[in-house]
Amino acid sequence: MTADLNLPSEVEAVFREFRTCEMTTLSKDGTPITWPVEPYYQPDKGQFFVATSIGLAQKWHNVRRNSNMSLLYSNPISSGLAEPPAVLVQGNAHASDEIFTSFTGDLEELGRQVASRQPAAELYSNSPLMRYLFDWYYMRLVIYFTPHRILWWDHSDFNLKPHEMEVCHVD
Amino acid sequence: MWTEIVKEMAGFSTAVLTSVDASGYPFSIRCKTNPDSVAQVLRVQMPESVQFRPGPAGLLCHQHDESLWNLKSMTLRGLLEQDDQGWFFRPLKYTPGAGIGSLPAMVKFVLEGRRNTKHFLNKRHLPRPVIAWDTIHAIWAEIHGKGQ
Numbered sequence: 001m002t003a004d005l006n007l008p009s010e011v012e013a014v015f016r017e018f019r020t021c022e023m024t025t026l027s028k029d030g031t032p033i034t035w036p037v038e039p040y041y042q043p044d045k046g047q048f049f050v051a052t053s054i055g056l057a058q059k060w061h062n063v064r065r066n067s068n069m070s071l072l073y074s075n076p077i078s079s080g081l082a083e084p085p086a087v088l089v090q091g092n093a094h095a096s097d098e099i100f101t102s103f104t105g106d107l108e109e110l111g112r113q114v115a116s117r118q119p120a121a122e123l124y125s126n127s128p129l130m131r132y133l134f135d136w137y138y139m140r141l142v143i144y145f146t147p148h149r150i151l152w153w154d155h156s157d158f159n160l161k162p163h164e165m166e167v168c169h170v171d
Numbered sequence: 172m173w174t175e176i177v178k179e180m181a182g183f184s185t186a187v188l189t190s191v192d193a194s195g196y197p198f199s200i201r202c203k204t205n206p207d208s209v210a211q212v213l214r215v216q217m218p219e220s221v222q223f224r225p226g227p228a229g230l231l232c233h234q235h236d237e238s239l240w241n242l243k244s245m246t247l248r249g250l251l252e253q254d255d256q257g258w259f260f261r262p263l264k265y266t267p268g269a270g271i272g273s274l275p276a277m278v279k280f281v282l283e284g285r286r287n288t289k290h291f292l293n294k295r296h297l298p299r300p301v302i303a304w305d306t307i308h309a310i311w312a313e314i315h316g317k318g319q
Contacts, residue, residue: 019235019239020233020235020239022187022189022199022231022233024189024197024199024229025197026191026197027248029227030191030227031227031228031229031248032189032190032191032197032199032227032228032229033229033246033248034187034189034197034199034229034230034231034246035231035246036231036233036235036242036244036268038239053284053288054287054288054291054292055283055284055285055286055287055288055291056284056287057287057291068195068196068197069196069197070189070196070197070198070199072187072189072199072200072201074187074199074200074201075201075233075234075235077234077235077236077237078235078236078237078238078239086200086201088198088199088200090192090196090197090198091196099297099300101300101301101302101303102302102303102306102307103303103306103307103309103310104303104306108306108310111306111307111310112310112313112314115310115311115313115314115315116314117238117239118238118239118240119238119315120238120240121239121240122311122315125304125307125308125311131302131304133281134281134284135302136284136285136287136288137284138302138307139288139300139302149196153220156201158200158201158202158218158220158221159218159219159220160220161220162220162221
């Protein structure tokens with residue numbers, strides 16, 4: 001499936017440059033649960049993905065039960081963008097069954113992004129002791145996220161009326 | 172729980188409030204909240220541009236520095252409600268995240284992660300995977316220009 005998101009440049013810049021976003025899934029009782037995550041944006045596929053450890057798999061369990069999900073980009077720290085919009089993406093998730101244990105495939109680019117943006121995270125893999133304690137952190141499940149509705153607030157001012165676009169996907 | 176929520180939330184200037192919209196999807200905004208210690212709820216400065224519905228809701232506070240480090244976060248589950256003073260969030264469950272609780276919290280994080288991992292694998296009758304550390308080290312070396 002592909003999608004020409006045809007996004008305004010300021011929205012696409014947010015997807016490229018923001019370091020984190022707030023990912024929400026729905027729990028069994030319908031309560032929204034939000035986590036800070038480091039997403040990876042794939043503009044050529046019109047989708048995003050998030051990787052999570054099997055030791056922190058609640059969000060993966062949630063989207064397998066209910067695929068409705070959202071990403072809010074509202075923390076511009078370190079993005080280098082001046083007065084960027086805040087962007088909310090609503091859509092549906094697909095949780096992969098595969099457990100990734102290497103930085104290959106889709107995770108290779110995510111790994112590069114993390115190594116570049118979060119240099120201190122090398123701590124979790126740079127000694128035998130840390131590799132023993134944190135091997136579980138590198139057993140990764142991937143959640144692919146396809147947007148169907150995008151809203152954004154100029155200057156991240158939530159008092160302004162948001163812009164809104166629907167996303168059409170082509171099989 | 173309430174005392175700890177107020178204490179920790181004081182370290183964050185804003186929070187991400189999420190509810191579920193009419194179409195069944197999560198809907199989030201970033202907003203300011205003020206503790207109402209009499210009612211033990213968080214009063215929400217709700218922007219006029221959005222229309223929330225009362226019901227199950229969540230609050231996330233998180234922050235990091237310029238190098239995506241010194242992470243700090245906390246999560247609340249609860250209810251979004253409305254009265255004559257406006258919107259408020261009633262916390263029902265508090266989950267401290269990264270950066271809250273110092274060393275004991277870090278030990279708990281590691282132990283819980285290992286326990287959850289064992290449970291995940293056992294439930295699916297899977298052997299414990301071996302991490303391909305070489306691929307991870309290669310990327311760190313490539314980005315930071317050093318050998319491992």
